[in-house]
Amino acid sequence: MARLVVLGGGVSGHTAATFAAEWLGSEHEVVVVTPNAKWNWIPSNIWVGVGQMTKEEVTFDLAPVYAKAGIIYHQAKALGIHPEGNETSDKPYVVVESTEAGSAGKIENIEYDYLINATGPKLNFAATPGLGDANGLGEFTVSVCTADHAVHASEELHKCIQTMKAGKRQKFLIGTGHGMCTCQGAAFEYIFNIEHELNKAGVRDMADIKWISNESFLGDFGVGGLHMKAMGFAVSSKIFAESLFAERNVDWIIGAHVNKVEKGKAHYELLDGSMGEEEFDFSMLIPPFAGVGLKAINKAGEDITATVFAPNGFMKVDANYAAGAYENWKASDWPSTYQNPTYGNLFACGIAFAPPHPISKPMSSPNGTPITPTPPRTGMPSGIMGKAVAHSVCDRILKGPDAPLHEASMAHMGAACVASAGKGLFTGTAAAMTIYPVVPDFEKYPGTGRDTEYTFGEIGLAGHWIKHILHHLFIWKAKLKPGWTLIPE
Amino acid sequence: MSKYGEKNIKAYGNNFTTMTPGPVAKFLRTCVIFQFIRFIFINIKMLVVVSKSH
Ligand SMILES: Cc1cc2nc3c(=O)[nH]c(=O)nc-3n(C[C@H](O)[C@H](O)[C@H](O)COP(=O)(O)OP(=O)(O)OC[C@H]3O[C@@H](n4cnc5c(N)ncnc54)[C@H](O)[C@@H]3O)c2cc1C
Numbered sequence: 001m002a003r004l005v006v007l008g009g010g011v012s013g014h015t016a017a018t019f020a021a022e023w024l025g026s027e028h029e030v031v032v033v034t035p036n037a038k039w040n041w042i043p044s045n046i047w048v049g050v051g052q053m054t055k056e057e058v059t060f061d062l063a064p065v066y067a068k069a070g071i072i073y074h075q076a077k078a079l080g081i082h083p084e085g086n087e088t089s090d091k092p093y094v095v096v097e098s099t100e101a102g103s104a105g106k107i108e109n110i111e112y113d114y115l116i117n118a119t120g121p122k123l124n125f126a127a128t129p130g131l132g133d134a135n136g137l138g139e140f141t142v143s144v145c146t147a148d149h150a151v152h153a154s155e156e157l158h159k160c161i162q163t164m165k166a167g168k169r170q171k172f173l174i175g176t177g178h179g180m181c182t183c184q185g186a187a188f189e190y191i192f193n194i195e196h197e198l199n200k201a202g203v204r205d206m207a208d209i210k211w212i213s214n215e216s217f218l219g220d221f222g223v224g225g226l227h228m229k230a231m232g233f234a235v236s237s238k239i240f241a242e243s244l245f246a247e248r249n250v251d252w253i254i255g256a257h258v259n260k261v262e263k264g265k266a267h268y269e270l271l272d273g274s275m276g277e278e279e280f281d282f283s284m285l286i287p288p289f290a291g292v293g294l295k296a297i298n299k300a301g302e303d304i305t306a307t308v309f310a311p312n313g314f315m316k317v318d319a320n321y322a323a324g325a326y327e328n329w330k331a332s333d334w335p336s337t338y339q340n341p342t343y344g345n346l347f348a349c350g351i352a353f354a355p356p357h358p359i360s361k362p363m364s365s366p367n368g369t370p371i372t373p374t375p376p377r378t379g380m381p382s383g384i385m386g387k388a389v390a391h392s393v394c395d396r397i398l399k400g401p402d403a404p405l406h407e408a409s410m411a412h413m414g415a416a417c418v419a420s421a422g423k424g425l426f427t428g429t430a431a432a433m434t435i436y437p438v439v440p441d442f443e444k445y446p447g448t449g450r451d452t453e454y455t456f457g458e459i460g461l462a463g464h465w466i467k468h469i470l471h472h473l474f475i476w477k478a479k480l481k482p483g484w485t486l487i488p489e
Numbered sequence: 490m491s492k493y494g495e496k497n498i499k500a501y502g503n504n505f506t507t508m509t510p511g512p513v514a515k516f517l518r519t520c521v522i523f524q525f526i527r528f529i530f531i532n533i534k535m536l537v538v539v540s541k542s543h
Contacts, residue, residue: 242507247494252503384542413542416535429518432531434538454538460518462528466535488539 002028002397005094005112007078007294009034009062011042011379012350013118014478015386015489021069022485023394031110032066035077035099039065039478040147043379044471046189048150049284050197051158052423055147058471065479074110075100077292081115081308083343084299092345114393117315117348118386121289124178130261131177131287140261141177141283144190153284157194160282164203170281173266175212177285179257179371182222184213185378187286188241189420195248196422196429211245211252212278212285214371216271216363218242218254222373224360226435227448228457234448240457244421244431253278255363257371258285273366289351289374291315307342315348316340319356326361331411331441333357338389339405347389350382359439379474380415381438383489384408411439414454418467421459430463 004024006017009032021030038059047053066073076096083092091111098106123145125132132138142153160170174191176184191211198204211218219225219241227234245252255271266285267277291313298304309315317340320333333356340346348354355375362372377385388408395403414436421429434456440449448455477487494509510518517523 239507242504243494243509246497246504246507247509249497380539380542414538415542416538426521427519432535434535436538436541454534454541456534458527458531460527461521461524462531465524465528466531488543 002113003031003111004029004114004116004393004397005031005033005110006116006118007033007094008118008120008350008352009036009039010118010120010350012120012352012382012386013116014039015383016116016118016349016390017071018069018480019387019485020390020394021071023390024397026070028397029072030070031072031074031112033074033076033078033094033096033110034062035075037061037063037075037100038147041471041475041478042145043467045144045147045150046186046193046420047423048147049142049144049153049157049190050193050423051154052193052197055151059147060475060479069480074098074108076108078119078294079107080295080297081117081346082297083115083308083346086299086301090299092343112345114345114396115347116386116389116393117294117346117352118350119292119294120351122292122313123287124290125287127180127288127290128178128258128261128285131258131285138261140263141285143287144186144284145286156282157197161198161201161203163281164198164206165201167206169206169208171279172207172209173212173278173280173283173285174209175256175285176214177258177261178288179214179269179369180374181214181286181288182374182376183286183289184215184221184373185376185417185419187211187213187284188221190284191250192244192248192421193423195250196424209250210278211250211254212256212258212266212268213252213254214256214373216255216360216371218245218252220360220373222358222360222376223435223438224440224449226433226450226455226457227452228433228455229452234452237457240431240459244459255371257365257369259369261285269365269367269369269371271363271365271371291352291354308340308346310354312354314354315346315352316342317348317353319354321354321356323356329357331409331437331439331443334409334411334439336407336409336412337392337405338385338408339392347393349385349389351377353385377410378415378417380417380489381408381410381413384413387489409439411437411441413437418463418470420464420467423464423468426461428464428468429459429461430467431457431459432463432466433457
C-alpha cells in the first residue's frame with residue numbers, strides 16, 4: 001500500500017486529492033493536510049465583499065466530503081518536509097501542527113511515498129508597512145482574499161454607504177498593495193462590484209473611486225496583457241480595460257509600488273521614481289504572495305530549504321530558473337510535470353510551485369524598486385495542474401516508478417476567466433475571457449505571443465450568468481456530488 | 490444615454506485616449522435576448538479552450 005500526502009486543500013490540492021482517491025481506490029491511502037475546516041470557493045469572495053453573498057454560500061465543511069471520498073483528513077498545517085527521512089528511518093515524512101479545536105498545536109509526523117505541495121500563497125501583508133504584519137491584515141485596509149476578510153470588507157463598505165447617504169463624500173482606493181503583487185484580476189472585480197453596488201444604493205455620485213496597481217499598463221493583469229479579436233482587429237486588453245474604467249468613471253494610478261499605508265492614506269512610488277500619496281475612506285489592497293514558509297530538512301537534520309524551495313518560499317519544480325533577462329525568456333522555461341528536481345516523489349502545483357520568472361516584462365523605478373506583477377496562477381490552471389500531478393502520482397503507484405509523468409504547462413494551456421463587474425440576474429455584467437496560451441509563446445505566435453483565435457473577451461450579462469453558474473458548478477464538483485468528475489477544472 | 494461613457498472623459502487626463510461604448514453597445518450588454526445568444530457563443534468558445542488545455 002502506498003500513501004500520497006497532499007498539503008493544502010484549496011483549488012489545486014483538493015482537485016489533486018479527490019482525483020487521486022478516485023483513481024487509487026481503497027488499495028492506497030490519500031491523506032490531506034490543510035489548516036481550514038472549510039473549503040472556500042475564493043472567486044465568489046468578491047460577492048461576499050459587497051454583501052451579495054454570505055460566507056456560508058461560498059464555503060462548506062471539508063470533513064464529510066473527505067470521509068465520503070475515503071480521504072484521510074488532518075486539519076493541520078504543514079511545517080516541514082523531511083524528504084530523506086531521519087537518522088532512524090529512510091521513510092520521508094512531513095511534520096504537521098494541528099489547527100483543530102481541542103488538539104491545536106499538537107505536532108505529528110506523517111510519512112509519505114509521494115507528496116504534493118499545494119499550499120497556495122501566504123498572504124504577505126507584512127511586506128508593506130501598515131498593510132498588515134506577521135499576524136495578517138492590518139487595521140487600515142480591507143481584503144477579500146479569504147471569506148472572513150470579505151465579510152469584514154462588506155461591513156466596512158456598508159458603513160461607507162451609510163456615510164454617503166448622510167451626505168458625506170467617500171474616497172475608495174482599490175488595487176494592489178505592493179510592487180510585486182499578483183491577482184490584479186480580483187481587485188479589478190472588486191472595484192467594479194463596489195461601483196455597481198454604489199449605483200444600486202443611489203450614492204454613486206458621492207463616491208470617488210480610484211484604482212492603484214503595479215501593472216505598467218492597465219489590463220496587464222500579470223500576463224503581459226492580451227490581444228483579443230474585436231471588430232476585425234487584434235485589440236490590446238489595455239484598450240478594453242481603459243474603456244471600462246472610463247465608462248464607469250474610475251480613475252487610475254498604475255506602475256505603483258505601495259510602500260506604506262496609514263489610516264486613510266497610502267504612500268506609493270511610481271515607475272518614474274516619483275513618490276505620491278492617496279487618501280481614502282475605504283481601501284482594499286491585495287497583498288503580495290509568498291510561499292507559506294515550509295522548511296526542508298535532510299536525513300542528517302540539516303536545513304535544505306534553499307535546495308527545495310526558491311527564495312520566495314515557493315517549491316522548485318521542473319522549470320528553467322536560469323533564464324536570465326526578459327529577452328531570453330522562452331515558453332519552455334515554464335514547468336510541465338511539477339516534479340521537484342531533487343526529490344522525484346515531491347511535486348508542487350497551483351500557486352505553491354515556483355515560477356521561473358514573471359510573465360509581464362520586469363520593470364523597476366530609477367530608485368531600483370521592482371514594480372512588476374508576479375505571474376498569476378488562476379483557478380483553471382491550478383485545477384488542471386493538480387489533476388495532472390495526481391495522474392502522474394497515481395500512474396507511478398499503479399504502474400511502477402518509471403511511469404511517464406503527465407504534463408500541464410501554462411505555456412501550452414489556456415485559461416477561461418470570468419471577471420465580475422457587478423452582480424444581478426438582469427443588471428449584472430462580467431468580462432468573459434479566454435486566453436491561449438496563458439504564458440505567451442512569441443516563437444509560436446509572433447507579435448502577440450498568443451493565438452487570437454482562442455484569445456477573446458467581451459463584457460456583458462452573459463458573462464455574469466456564466467460566473468454565477470460556475471460558482472454552483474465548482475462547489476458541486478468540490479463537494480463530489482454526482483457527475484463531479486465530468487465537470488472540467 | 491448617448492453621452493453615457495463620453496461624459497467621463499477628461500481632456501488630456503488618464504482616459505482621454507481610450508474608447509467608450511455608445512448607446513447600442515451599452516444596451517446590448519444587458520439585453521436578455523442578445524445576451525442569451527452570447528451566452529451560448531461564449532460557452533462554446535470556453536469549452537474549446539478548456540478542451541485544448543486538458
Ligand atoms: C479574491 C480572489 C478572487 C479570485 N477570483 C478568481 C477567479 O475569478 N477566477 C480564477 O480562476 N481565479 C481566481 N482567483 C485565484 C484563485 O483563487 C487561485 O488561483 C487558486 O485559489 C489557487 O489555488 P491553490 O490551490 O494554489 O491555492 P489555494 O486555493 O489558496 O489553496 C491553498 C490551500 O493550502 C492551505 N495551506 C496554507 N498553508 C498550509 C500549510 N502550511 N500546510 C497545509 N496547507 C496549507 C490553505 O489553507 C489552502 O486551503 C481569485 C483569488 C482571489 C484571492
